[in-house]
Amino acid sequence: MQNTTQPSFRHDICKEDKVMIPYGRQSISDDDVAAVSEVLRSDFLTQGPRVPEFEQAVAAYCGVAHGVAMNSATSALHVACMALDVGPGDLVWTSPISFVASANCARYCGADVDFVDIDPANSNMSAALLADKLAAAKASGRLPKVVIPVHLAGRSCDMAAIADLANEYGFSVIEDASHAIGGRYYGNPIGCCEFSDITVFSFHPVKIVTSAEGGMAMTEDPELASRMERLRSHGITRDEGEMHESPHGPWYYEQVELGYNYRMTDLQAALGLSQFGRIETFIEARHKIAARYDTLLPDLPIKLPVPVPTDQGRSGLHLYPVRVDQTRGAPPRAVVFRRLRAAGIGVQVHYIPIHIQPDFKQFGFEHGQYPAAEAYYAEALSLPMFPALTEEDQDTVVAALTLALKA
Numbered sequence: 490m491q492n493t494t495q496p497s498f499r500h501d502i503c504k505e506d507k508v509m510i511p512y513g514r515q516s517i518s519d520d521d522v523a524a525v526s527e528v529l530r531s532d533f534l535t536q537g538p539r540v541p542e543f544e545q546a547v548a549a550y551c552g553v554a555h556g557v558a559m560n561s562a563t564s565a566l567h568v569a570c571m572a573l574d575v576g577p578g579d580l581v582w583t584s585p586i587s588f589v590a591s592a593n594c595a596r597y598c599g600a601d602v603d604f605v606d607i608d609p610a611n612s613n614m615s616a617a618l619l620a621d622k623l624a625a626a627k628a629s630g631r632l633p634k635v636v637i638p639v640h641l642a643g644r645s646c647d648m649a650a651i652a653d654l655a656n657e658y659g660f661s662v663i664e665d666a667s668h669a670i671g672g673r674y675y676g677n678p679i680g681c682c683e684f685s686d687i688t689v690f691s692f693h694p695v696k697i698v699t700s701a702e703g704g705m706a707m708t709e710d711p712e713l714a715s716r717m718e719r720l721r722s723h724g725i726t727r728d729e730g731e732m733h734e735s736p737h738g739p740w741y742y743e744q745v746e747l748g749y750n751y752r753m754t755d756l757q758a759a760l761g762l763s764q765f766g767r768i769e770t771f772i773e774a775r776h777k778i779a780a781r782y783d784t785l786l787p788d789l790p791i792k793l794p795v796p797v798p799t800d801q802g803r804s805g806l807h808l809y810p811v812r813v814d815q816t817r818g819a820p821p822r823a824v825v826f827r828r829l830r831a832a833g834i835g836v837q838v839h840y841i842p843i844h845i846q847p848d849f850k851q852f853g854f855e856h857g858q859y860p861a862a863e864a865y866y867a868e869a870l871s872l873p874m875f876p877a878l879t880e881e882d883q884d885t886v887v888a889a890l891t892l893a894l895k896a
């Protein structure tokens with residue numbers, strides 16, 4: 490494994506900083522390079538054999554029937570909403586503490602977005618607040634069509650409780666598991682869709698496994714799978730069973746609905762597949778780093794992420810987010826952030842609550858609306874966390890953080 494120090498996510502880095510240790514970074518091996526080179530020399534750069542191989546490998550690992558690869562998790566979330574017939578007039582709820590893509594997928598479909606505040610104990614969508622909001626929504630006659638829980642930092646939401654509510658109120662569930670491939674919820678892999686209609690993974694380079702850009706939608710439902718396959722490629726079908734006319738000849742295909750070009754290339758799938766072969770190594774490395782942070786950081790004025798109890802599953806540990814605790818004498822998070830960046834530590838904030846993004850103001854969202862999310866945002870700081878982070882790098886992070894937290 491290489492360990493160069495270039496950040497992978499340049500637009501994510503403040504201009505004035507020279508980052509030496511990024512918060513996340515891909516691990517590319519010689520096998521990964523060989524797998525991509527092999528595709529480059531093959532007949533198919535796109536739509537060849539690697540995409541279905543990658544889909545089958547991820548589906549088998551998750552114990553789910555279908556995986557539909559796409560060019561990003563954002564595309565997969567969009568197509569997942571479309572496959573669940575989300576459209577104008579519908580409502581989709583998600584967590585305010587997520588990347589904007591978790592909410593934008595509904596807006597692409599012309600639907601309205603709303604949010605359910607987080608549980609301060611684990612920063613995921615609160616199932617209790619979801620229950621309260623559903624009861625109120627039922628009374629006012631505007632229940633959501635789809636709810637999108639986000640497994641923040643790789644830790645599963647309380648999916649059993651969310652699935653019970655889905656049954657009671659009749660909404661569909663898309664898990665945004667962009668942070669969580671390799672994680673488990675109780676005994677089962679995240680992505681098995683035991684408690685959801687569709688689960689989406691991201692393969693962006695900062696995530697756990699990368700295909701450069703890429704995402705995948707997992708589902709048990711063959712109809713949802715074939716609808717998503719069609720939607721990722723222009724809404725075109727070559728399946729006679731789905732056609733309106735009998736085929737005009739061997740060249741014939743039909744566009745039966747409006748879809749997109751969201752296909753993953755074979756180059757991306759080859760990289761993803763090769764990376765995916767090392768997923769257990771990646772997850773173990775992340776757990777080792779987190780456990781070491783847990784032992785090195787407890788005396789500082791920060792709140793550490795609460796680990797998932799082993800009988801409740803396993804986090805994918807995409808991130809290691811701490812909370813800067815001013816009540817215990819820490820300076821404001823912004824000060825700590827700037828000091829760490831100045832010291833060459835590529836800390837990041839996950840996330841700015843979606844509802845306070847300027848583009849969401851037009852829907853009437855305001856500061857103060859989701860207090861737990863906003864309190865989390867005021868304190869959150871993701872420390873560097875990626876498989877190739879060395880103990881020496883980690884010691885540098887801990888030393889810089891210790892200094893940055895001094896009043």
Ligand SMILES: *Cc1c(COP(=O)(O)O)cnc(C)c1O
Binds near residue numbers: 563665
């Ligand atoms: C990264 C991310 C996405 C989007 O993933 P892309 O593959 O970059 O489109 C969506 N949701 C969450 C929670 C993410 O972290």
